[in-house]
Structures are given as structure tokens and as C-alpha cells.
Amino acid sequence: MTTLEKLIESIEDADSSMMLKTQERLDRLTKPLGSLGRLEELAKQVSGIARDPRPKIRWKTVFTLAADHGVAKDGVSAYPPEVTPQMVLNFLNGGAGINVLARHAGADVVVADFGVAADLGKLAGLAHCKIRLGTDSIARGPAMSEDEALKAVLAGAQLVRQNVREGLGLIGTGDMGIGNTTPSSALAAVFTGLSAAEVAGRGTGIDDEVFRHKVQVIEKSLAVNAPDEKRPLQALAKVGGFEIAGLVGVILAGASLRIPVLIDGFISGAAALVACRLAPKARGYLIASHQSVEKGHAHVLKHLQLEPLLNLRLRLGEGTGAALAMPLVEAACKILDEMATFEQAGVSERSRTLEETKS
Amino acid sequence: MTTLEKLIESIEDADSSMMLKTQERLDRLTKPLGSLGRLEELAKQVSGIARDPRPKIRWKTVFTLAADHGVAKDGVSAYPPEVTPQMVLNFLNGGAGINVLARHAGADVVVADFGVAADLGKLAGLAHCKIRLGTDSIARGPAMSEDEALKAVLAGAQLVRQNVREGLGLIGTGDMGIGNTTPSSALAAVFTGLSAAEVAGRGTGIDDEVFRHKVQVIEKSLAVNAPDEKRPLQALAKVGGFEIAGLVGVILAGASLRIPVLIDGFISGAAALVACRLAPKARGYLIASHQSVEKGHAHVLKHLQLEPLLNLRLRLGEGTGAALAMPLVEAACKILDEMATFEQAGVSERSRTLEETKS
Numbered sequence: 001m002t003t004l005e006k007l008i009e010s011i012e013d014a015d016s017s018m019m020l021k022t023q024e025r026l027d028r029l030t031k032p033l034g035s036l037g038r039l040e041e042l043a044k045q046v047s048g049i050a051r052d053p054r055p056k057i058r059w060k061t062v063f064t065l066a067a068d069h070g071v072a073k074d075g076v077s078a079y080p081p082e083v084t085p086q087m088v089l090n091f092l093n094g095g096a097g098i099n100v101l102a103r104h105a106g107a108d109v110v111v112a113d114f115g116v117a118a119d120l121g122k123l124a125g126l127a128h129c130k131i132r133l134g135t136d137s138i139a140r141g142p143a144m145s146e147d148e149a150l151k152a153v154l155a156g157a158q159l160v161r162q163n164v165r166e167g168l169g170l171i172g173t174g175d176m177g178i179g180n181t182t183p184s185s186a187l188a189a190v191f192t193g194l195s196a197a198e199v200a201g202r203g204t205g206i207d208d209e210v211f212r213h214k215v216q217v218i219e220k221s222l223a224v225n226a227p228d229e230k231r232p233l234q235a236l237a238k239v240g241g242f243e244i245a246g247l248v249g250v251i252l253a254g255a256s257l258r259i260p261v262l263i264d265g266f267i268s269g270a271a272a273l274v275a276c277r278l279a280p281k282a283r284g285y286l287i288a289s290h291q292s293v294e295k296g297h298a299h300v301l302k303h304l305q306l307e308p309l310l311n312l313r314l315r316l317g318e319g320t321g322a323a324l325a326m327p328l329v330e331a332a333c334k335i336l337d338e339m340a341t342f343e344q345a346g347v348s349e350r351s352r353t354l355e356e357t358k359s
Numbered sequence: 360m361t362t363l364e365k366l367i368e369s370i371e372d373a374d375s376s377m378m379l380k381t382q383e384r385l386d387r388l389t390k391p392l393g394s395l396g397r398l399e400e401l402a403k404q405v406s407g408i409a410r411d412p413r414p415k416i417r418w419k420t421v422f423t424l425a426a427d428h429g430v431a432k433d434g435v436s437a438y439p440p441e442v443t444p445q446m447v448l449n450f451l452n453g454g455a456g457i458n459v460l461a462r463h464a465g466a467d468v469v470v471a472d473f474g475v476a477a478d479l480g481k482l483a484g485l486a487h488c489k490i491r492l493g494t495d496s497i498a499r500g501p502a503m504s505e506d507e508a509l510k511a512v513l514a515g516a517q518l519v520r521q522n523v524r525e526g527l528g529l530i531g532t533g534d535m536g537i538g539n540t541t542p543s544s545a546l547a548a549v550f551t552g553l554s555a556a557e558v559a560g561r562g563t564g565i566d567d568e569v570f571r572h573k574v575q576v577i578e579k580s581l582a583v584n585a586p587d588e589k590r591p592l593q594a595l596a597k598v599g600g601f602e603i604a605g606l607v608g609v610i611l612a613g614a615s616l617r618i619p620v621l622i623d624g625f626i627s628g629a630a631a632l633v634a635c636r637l638a639p640k641a642r643g644y645l646i647a648s649h650q651s652v653e654k655g656h657a658h659v660l661k662h663l664q665l666e667p668l669l670n671l672r673l674r675l676g677e678g679t680g681a682a683l684a685m686p687l688v689e690a691a692c693k694i695l696d697e698m699a700t701f702e703q704a705g706v707s708e709r710s711r712t713l714e715e716t717k718s
Contacts (some may be wrong), residue, residue, distance in 0.1 A: 009522070009681035030449050031456050032437065036679070037652065037672025078391065079707065086706040092390050095699025097390050103697075104690050236676035294398065311670065312687075313396025327686045328671075333462050336464075340454025346436065347445040 004150060004278075006235070008257040014048035014284040022336060029339040030347050040311065042332035049260050049285055057330045060107035062319040063159060063250045064091060064098055064174035067115035067242035068134030070143065071221070072179030077216045078204045081134075081178045085118035088176065091318075098174055105326040106173065109265030109319070110163055114152055116177075116243030129155040131242045138183055138221035142238045149237035149245050149310045156249025157186055157256075164257060169262045170326050171254045172289070173244050173268040174319020177337050178204075181294060181351045184270035186216050186239035188296045190227045191273040192303045197221075199296030201266070204315075214347040230278040233288035240274070245269035252278065255285035260329065262322040264354070265292035265314065269300035276304060289325035290314055362507060362594070363637075366516055369615040373407035373643040380407040382693060388698040389706050401646070401691035408619050408644055409527045413696045416689045417526030419466035421678035422609045423450060423457055424478045426474035426601035427493030429502065430580070432537030435573040437563045439576055440493075440537045444477035447535065450483045450677075457533055457677035464685040466531065468678070473511055474601030482520065488514040489602045497542055497580035501597045508596035508604050515608025516615075526702060529685050530613045531648070532627040533678020534602050537563075540653060542631035544577050545598035547655045549586045550632040552708055554578075558655030560625070563674075580655035585597045591636040599633070606630035611637065614644035619688065621681040624651035624673065628659035635663060643665060648684035 001011065022044045034040060060275055064183050072081045085345050090096045091111040092334035094103075102109045112127035117134035119125055130220050131152050135143035146151075160171065181203040188199040196218035202211060227235035235247055248271045254261035255275075263272050263286050276283045289297060290305035293315040301308055309325045360368065384703050410499060425447050431440045449455045450470040453462075457525055461468045464480060473484035476493035476622055490511050494502035503511075514652050516646060519530065536626050540562040547558040555577035586594035595604055607630045613620035614634075622645050635642045638679045647665035650657060652674040668684045701708035 029456075030446070030454060031675050035563070035673065035675040036456065037674070039671060040671070083707050087389070090699055090704040090706060094705065095389060095697075095704050097388075097395065097694065097698060100697045101690055104686070104693050143361075173453070185626065204394070204618050309671070312398060312668070314394065314398070316390050316394040316398070321585065324687065324690060325464070328683065329682060331460055334459050334463050338459045339456060340449055340452070345445065345452065345454050346447040347449060348442050 003154055005255055007252050008279040011281045012279050013159055015051045016048060017047040018051055018053065019044045021053055026052065028341040030345045034337060039204060039332040039335055042329055045337040046260050046329065046333055047256055054338060055081035055168050055333050057170055057333055060105060060326050061163055061169060062098060062102050062107050062109050062174050062323055063110045063111055064176060064319050065114050065243035065246040066176040068117035069177055069179035069241050070083060070135045070215060071182050073137055074137055074139050074217050076204060076217055077179045078183045078206045079178050081117060082124060084176060085116050085120060086179050088113065088120060089175040090147065092123060094143055096318060097320045098314050098323060099306060101320050101323040105323045107138060107323055107326055109325045110159065112159055112246065114246040126160055129159060131248060132171045135241055138225065138239045139217045140224065142185060143240055144237050146237045149233055149240065152242050152245035153249040157245035157253035160250050160253035169259055170329055171250065171259050172319045172322030172324060172326065173247050173264050173271065175247065175267040175317050177241060178244050180241055180267050182214060182218060183239055183241045184193065184267045185296055187219045187270040188300050188330055189222060189236055190229050190235050190239065191277060192299050194299055196222065199299055201295035215279040229277065232274050236274050242273050247274045251275040251282060255279065255282040260287055261285050262287045262325055263288055264319050264322040265317055266294035267317055268295055272299060273305055283314035287329060290321035335349045361581050362513055366479055366615055367638040370640045372640050374410045374664060377410055377412065378403045378407040382411055383414065384695065388702040389701055389704045390699050395694060398691040400491050400692055401679050401688055401694040405619050405688065405692055408617055414527050414692050415696060416692055418524045418528040419458060419464060419685050420522055420528060421461050421466050421468045421531035421533050421682055423468055423678050424471050424533060424602035424605040424622060425472050425535040427476035428536055428538035428600050429494045429496035430498055430541050430576060431497050433576050434569065435494055435541045435576055436538045437565045438537050440476060443535060443537050444479060444678060447472065447475060447479060451482060454675060456675050456679045457682060460679050460682040464682045466536060466682055466685055470516065472606065473605040486518055488605060494600055497545060497584065497598045498576050501581065501584055502599055504598050505593055505596045508592055508599065509603030515605035519609050519612035529688055530609065530618050531678045531681030531685065532606050532620065532630065533610055533681060534606065534626040534676050536600060536602050537627050539600055541573060541577060542600045542603060544655055545580045546629040546632060547659050548581060549588050549598065550636060551658050553658055557580065558658055560654035569674045577655055580651050582602045582681050588636065591633050594625055595633050602685040603630050607634045610634040610641060614641040618647055618703055621646045621684055622646045623648055623678050623681040624676055625653035625656040627674055628656055631663055633657060636705035646688060649680035
């Protein structure tokens, strides 16, 4: 078995008997049955993932992976490619959206260079996982070789292993890469079976003309590369990106280590599609943090059968949605752990029939 | 002018010029324009409310008001009325959902008795605002006198004044009262103009038979009392409840003191309908924390033109939705205050045309 096959093999289903046990406890807590809705489902999921009837979140880390895309030179973004390394510096200086929102959530941010088209070799505080200086344009051929894709996936998994701490944690996925909604759209088209026009969106805010061009570029990338959804690693190499491949590894490692993984927006969603195609059992470890404005994201979540926690019209990436949703997952665990039961609180719990309600 | 008229008179519109100034700063932060969606709107709203270009949240308090309802004896709830005082004890012992979620949000909980049908006079940690031992059944006449309604509204406002601290805070509304979705439905019908069947829901989880009975009870309460939406205080007295009246006061005082008020679920929404009918300018101070499962809540929010932050299928009340949404409001303020501008971070900000994007 290859290292990737071993990683995939190591992912087991979340523990459904633990989830049943958790449901029983939830039903004894001082609230009408099921009245905490989605929080109760989250509590069950996390307890099944952690194999713990009262899971406590001890640490939170957002993995913000950066890389450049050859296709950005084909005119698909509202921002120039030099913004990718500029934003990496902004991450390291703590001034970006993800820094503010991760601090607010009490989460760390691991910033990693998976293929930024600039020499960032000397930057302290940056995880150096660079495959090379940006992908080739998917409009003209494969983004990278299959070997490079494999290397990026394994580097993402290794990054998680290096940053795991004591006790149960939450992992958030995040991305930075000018042009990366284009490869993400191509991957979404491959794995959902939808057309480029159906999954492409406005990214950082392109106008109608650039949007039409972007759709054509995605269509061209699919025609030139003929990616096959049955060969997910190859499809990732053909129309993906280095940070997307790294996020596939982050997701697989999270699932392997039994850590809940909060999926951010569209780019992270594209990585989740690849990860779940490689390892279908990984899906049970995923929490969709939010519904992005980016059009294809709703299709991606539907395909993964994931229901987003937030819908705040975000379209920033970086892991911002994942960071915003982390307190909700913690809240769910605290409900399960800290609420009094009917018995403890001496509260009457029995539901009544109409006759009984007439006192 | 009466005390209530003075309170209403003291509410001014949020500062729209401050909101414009805030929009300008938001547009200079290192993110694509508008890419933080709803968080950017929240940041603007809070800066307009606080008259501060960089508002910082210094304290958070959820006001959980409890009272009993004569109509609960008419068989409209899945739980017996003795649950109201039992849950008040649970609140004071820190074991209820609102305790867990407020602690998680770093918020205090002010628990107040506005009319629980039990002697709670000796309980420490409870705010004593009891009007009397529960309302009369709205199915047979007015819930309370107009004097009692006024007294409850003013007590709610006074409770806020007593709990205000230094600097900008967030207020959350919360409720406890077996049977209180019934008067809330009646108020929702009065102020939205919809029928009882359209605004009534399943409350704590009643079955079909009890639900049909509940709709009839609401219809009867409207027929017997003939509440008039043009006389909001009188309508509140006729088909409301003591905790609902108290929440009207909480909302009005929050707006008067220029504090953002996070509205919880359906019962809080009914109070917001009354408050905004009394003082239309209060609406600008309201933040809809979540979309409740309770059917009438969507109608209430639509009528108030408020967009909920969360949709987690909650139907617990107590202020749980308000507590869960508080971190989002804080996140919005921190984005505004802590993110680097394009200039500070040395990030290229100009959007480009199609020709320019082809480098």
C-alpha cells in the first residue's frame, strides 16, 4: 500500500452507537425534546467522531493554505496574482480577516505556502510546503503532475499531524490563492457532474465580461484535460491547485485522527469533494461551516449532503467561515456536557395529552 | 408626558452618517469589497447605534424574563405550568440551556420574575418584578389590565437601566413561561394581520390534536378581546403576558440607551412587534439573532423587516438564540476594528478589467 492508501484505509466511520447514547442524554436535558435543533445534531456528530459521550474541545486550529494558479494569468480574477504573497504577509502580521476571526474564536492559524509564486523561503511563522511556484494554467493542460498532487496531499496531512495537540480539537480549512475559484469550479463540475456555467461564480467580484470569460476558461480546462471523477487524484492534478490538494490532505488527516473538520467555503468544498471521493468515510468527520455566496458552493454541499451552519453571505475564504462556526460546535458540546437533566434539576418532563393539559 | 411616552420619545434613529463612514473603512480593509457580507452590515449597524466608528463590545447581558399564563390551564402546552418556576430555579442554579450558552458567549444572565404563579420571593439572584401570580386566560378576557401592562413594560426598562455597565454592551432578550407561544401567536396575529392558524406553531412540541385546540384558543382570544393594533399597549394587555410586556420594556430601554438588542425567538419577536409599534425608531437597534422553528416567527421577522443571523432549527427560547448570535456581532465589530487596510498591509487593491487581467 502507498502512503496515501494507508491514510485512506485508516479512516473509520464515526461511532454510531456513541451517537445513539448521546441522543439519549440530549433527551434527558432540561429542554423540550429536540428543541436545540442543529446544535443537538452537532453534539451527536462530535461525540461519534471523538468516541466520547461528553466531548470537550481543547484546541482549535485553522489551516490556511496558500498557492498561486497559472490560470490567474488567463484573466479570471478581479485581483492581480501578486496579491497571494501580499496576503500571506498580511496573515503572518495578523491583519487579515482570518486572523481577526480566529483570534475571536480562540483558534490558532497555521499559514502554509503550498505553491505561492514568490520566494517566501525566509519568512518566519510560515509553514513551508511549497510544491513549486504556482501551477500551470489548467486552460492549456494539467495544473500539475499526479506526483505533485500526491506530494501536496501528503504535505497537507503531515501539516495536521505536526499541529495536533492534547485532547479533542477542531480543525478549520482555509485557502488563499488569486484565481482559485476557477480550478475549484472545474473540480466541482467534475465531481457533481454539473456544467461550468452552473458551478462558476463571481469569485472576488468580477464583472459580467470577466465572468463569461471565466466560464469559457473552465470549459476549456475540462475539454483539454478530460478529468475523470473515477480517478480523483488524477482529476485533482489536472484541474486543481496546490492549496486545494493540500486541503485534501488536511481533511483526510483530520478524519484519520478522529478530529471534526470544519469546511470553509467553495475552495475548501472542492477539496472536500476530492477527499470524500478518495475516502467516502471522511464525510462523517466534516461540518459545513457556512453557505458561501459563490454559486457553485450550494451544489458542492448538496452533493456532499452537508447542511451549512451559517449563511452570512460570505465570500472571503481564508478559513473565515470555519472560524466563525467554531463557537457553534463548541456550544453544542457544552450543551451536552453542562446542561442539567430533568432529574438533576427537578423539572417535570412528561409531555401530556390534550385531556391531561386541561387542569 | 407619561413615563412611557418619555421613554419612547428618547429613542432616536441610529446615526446614518456614522454608518456611511463605517462603510468607507470596511471598503479599505484587506478583503474583496463586501466579501464579509452580513458581518459588514452588522458592523455598520452597531457603529450607527453606538455613534462610534470602531465600536468595541465591553459587556453582554441576556435578560431572561419568566411569567405564567392563565391560558396554560386551557390545554395549549405539552408541559405543565409548574415547569415555569422549576425552570427559574434551574436558571438560578446555572443548569439550563441559556446558562450554558451565555457562559459560552461570555454573557451574564439576568433572570427576572415578571409573574410566575409561585412564591419566589425569597430566591437570591432573581430580579423581583412580579406583577402578579400569572395572567388571566386570554381565551376568556384580557390577560391583564392596561395598568399592569404599563407597569411590566416600565419594570423591563428599569431592569435594563439597573444592569447597564461601562462602555458599549449587547443586550439579548429571553423568555420562560409555559404556554407563552399562545399569547405570542395572538400578538403576532394582531400586528401582522395574519390569522391564528397562520402564526400558531407547535411550541414545546404539541401533537396535532393539541395544536388544533391551540389555534381555536388563539382565535377565541382574538374574538373575545378584539385587540386593536393601533392601540399596542392595550393589545399587549389584552392578549399578551407579563414577561412579554417586560421584554417590550427591555427593547425600548435598549434602544433608548443606544445598545444593540439581540431578539431571540418567537416570544421575543412578539415583544419586538409591540415595541416597534410603540416606538418605530426602536427597529434600528434590533438584531434578529435566529430563525425559530416556531411557525409564526418567520412572519414576525418579515413584518419587522429583520433578517435572522442564524437558522439552527432552535425552539427553546430563554434567550438561547440571542446568546448564540452574540459572538457574531462581536466578530463584526472586531473585523471593523482590527483588520489591516490595503495601505497598511501593502496589498494591491485595484479591481481590473478583462484586458488588464490578461498579464
